[in-house]
Amino acid sequence: MDKLAMLGGQRAVPRTRRVLPWPQVTDEEEQAVNRALASGRFTVASAGEPEVAGLEREWADFVGTAHCLAVSNGTTALSLALAVAGVQPGDEVIVPALSFIASGLAPLHIGAVPVFVDIDPDTFNVSADTVERAITERTRAIVVVHLHGLPADLDQIMAVADRHGLLVLEDAAQAQGARYHDRVVGSFGLVSSFSLNVAKNLPTCGEGGLINTDDPRLYRRAEMLRQFGETLAGPSERSYVSHLPGWNHKPNAIQCAFARAQLGRFEATMKIRDANVERLLASLAELPGLQVPGCPADRSHAWHILRFRLRPEAFGLASHQTGALRAVMMKALRAEGVPATHYQLMPLPLQRAFGGAASRAEFPQCYQVIEDSFTIQKAHLHPDAGPLLDSYADAFDKVWRHRALIASYAAAAEDVPPWQQADRLADAEAAELSG
Numbered sequence: 001m002d003k004l005a006m007l008g009g010q011r012a013v014p015r016t017r018r019v020l021p022w023p024q025v026t027d028e029e030e031q032a033v034n035r036a037l038a039s040g041r042f043t044v045a046s047a048g049e050p051e052v053a054g055l056e057r058e059w060a061d062f063v064g065t066a067h068c069l070a071v072s073n074g075t076t077a078l079s080l081a082l083a084v085a086g087v088q089p090g091d092e093v094i095v096p097a098l099s100f101i102a103s104g105l106a107p108l109h110i111g112a113v114p115v116f117v118d119i120d121p122d123t124f125n126v127s128a129d130t131v132e133r134a135i136t137e138r139t140r141a142i143v144v145v146h147l148h149g150l151p152a153d154l155d156q157i158m159a160v161a162d163r164h165g166l167l168v169l170e171d172a173a174q175a176q177g178a179r180y181h182d183r184v185v186g187s188f189g190l191v192s193s194f195s196l197n198v199a200k201n202l203p204t205c206g207e208g209g210l211i212n213t214d215d216p217r218l219y220r221r222a223e224m225l226r227q228f229g230e231t232l233a234g235p236s237e238r239s240y241v242s243h244l245p246g247w248n249h250k251p252n253a254i255q256c257a258f259a260r261a262q263l264g265r266f267e268a269t270m271k272i273r274d275a276n277v278e279r280l281l282a283s284l285a286e287l288p289g290l291q292v293p294g295c296p297a298d299r300s301h302a303w304h305i306l307r308f309r310l311r312p313e314a315f316g317l318a319s320h321q322t323g324a325l326r327a328v329m330m331k332a333l334r335a336e337g338v339p340a341t342h343y344q345l346m347p348l349p350l351q352r353a354f355g356g357a358a359s360r361a362e363f364p365q366c367y368q369v370i371e372d373s374f375t376i377q378k379a380h381l382h383p384d385a386g387p388l389l390d391s392y393a394d395a396f397d398k399v400w401r402h403r404a405l406i407a408s409y410a411a412a413a414e415d416v417p418p419w420q421q422a423d424r425l426a427d428a429e430a431a432e433l434s435g
C-alpha cells in the first residue's frame, strides 16, 4: 500500500495539477473592464453610466424579481435589505448560528439584535422548528441563509413567518443560481441579498453586492439609502438633498462590468461545476465514516462550499475523539494535496463581536458540525476543475485505505476544539491590541 504523503510518501494529487485561478479572467472580462474604463463613468452618480444598471437589470431577470440594486458588498446588501424591509433598532432578527459573520453583523449595523438559532446537522441550515422556538414578541425578521449553496426549507420557514407576522429576508450570498421548487433563490424573501466577492460562484474582480426585491417602494428606498439618502430621480443636476440618513454603499462600474461578463457564462459554468462536483461526491459517498453533502430532490445546490462530516464510530473511535480525528484527517488530506479547510471555527454567538456567550447545550448541532467536519472551498469552482477533483477522489481513497492508521494517530492526539483554538488566537490578538 502506498505510503501516506504526511509520512513521506508521494502525494496523490500531482504537484502539476494545480488549483485553477478563480475568478476566471477571459477576454470577455478584459473587454468588459476596458469598456467601463473607456466610458470614463465609474459610479452610479455619473449620469448615463451603463454597467451598474446593466448588471442590475440582468440579475433581476436571472433571479426573477422586478428589481435589483447593486451595492458595494454583500454585507452592506444585507444591512440595507433589513433597513428597507423596516427592521428597527432594538428589533430581534433570527440568524443561523452557523454562517459567515456578516449574517449577524448586518442586523447589528442597523441597531437590531441578532438572535442565533441552531442548525440542522444534515443541511447546515436552520429549520422551521428551531426558528419558531426562537420567536419572541420583539422578533421582527428572519434572515434565511442558504449556507454553502443549499436552499433552506423556504416553504416551512415562510409559513412560520406568516403565522407570526415576520419579515423573511434571504441571505443568498453563497447560493447564487440555486433553485428551490424551480425558482431561483433570492426571489422568495421580501428582500434578498447576494455577494459578488472574488470567492463567490458569481464573482467580481473585488467586492460587490446585489439586492433583489419585487417591491418598487423598497427598491426606491434602497436606492436612496445607497447614496446618502439622496434621490436620483429628480432633475439631472445633483441636488445634494438627503431625505434619509443613508450610507455610501455605491458599487463600482468596473466591478459591475466584470460581473456582467461572468454572468454571461454563469449558467454554462454552473452546469459543468454540477457535473464535476457530483462525480466527486458520488465517489466519496462510498467511503465509510464520511458524510458527503447532499441535496433534497425539490431543490438544487450551488455547491459553493463542500462540507464533509466524519463519523468517529466508523473509525473505531469514541465521540470525544471526533475533533482529533478531524485534525489528523485534514492533515493527511492536505499532505496528499487536497486543500481541506475549516469554515468557521465557532458558532457565531461565540464570536466576541456578539458578546462571546454561547454554550454547547444551546447550539448542540452547530458545535457538533464544527467539531466533526471540514470543507473544500474555491478549488472546485472553475469549470475545468474536473481532473483536479478526480485526483482529490484518489487522495481520499488513499487516505481511507490507511484509515486504521489515521484512527490510531487520532486516538493518541490531543484534541483542542476549533473554538478553543480560535479563543487562543483571539486572546493573543486582544493582548496585541491593548499593548
Ligand SMILES: Cc1ncc(COP(=O)(O)O)c(C=O)c1O
Pocket: 073, 074, 075, 076, 078, 099, 100, 102, 103, 145, 171, 173, 174, 194, 195, 196, 197, 207, 208, 209
Ligand atoms: C452567508 C454570507 N452572508 C454575507 C456575506 C457577506 O458578503 P461580502 O463578503 O460581500 O460582504 C458572505 C460572504 O462571504 C456570506 O458568505
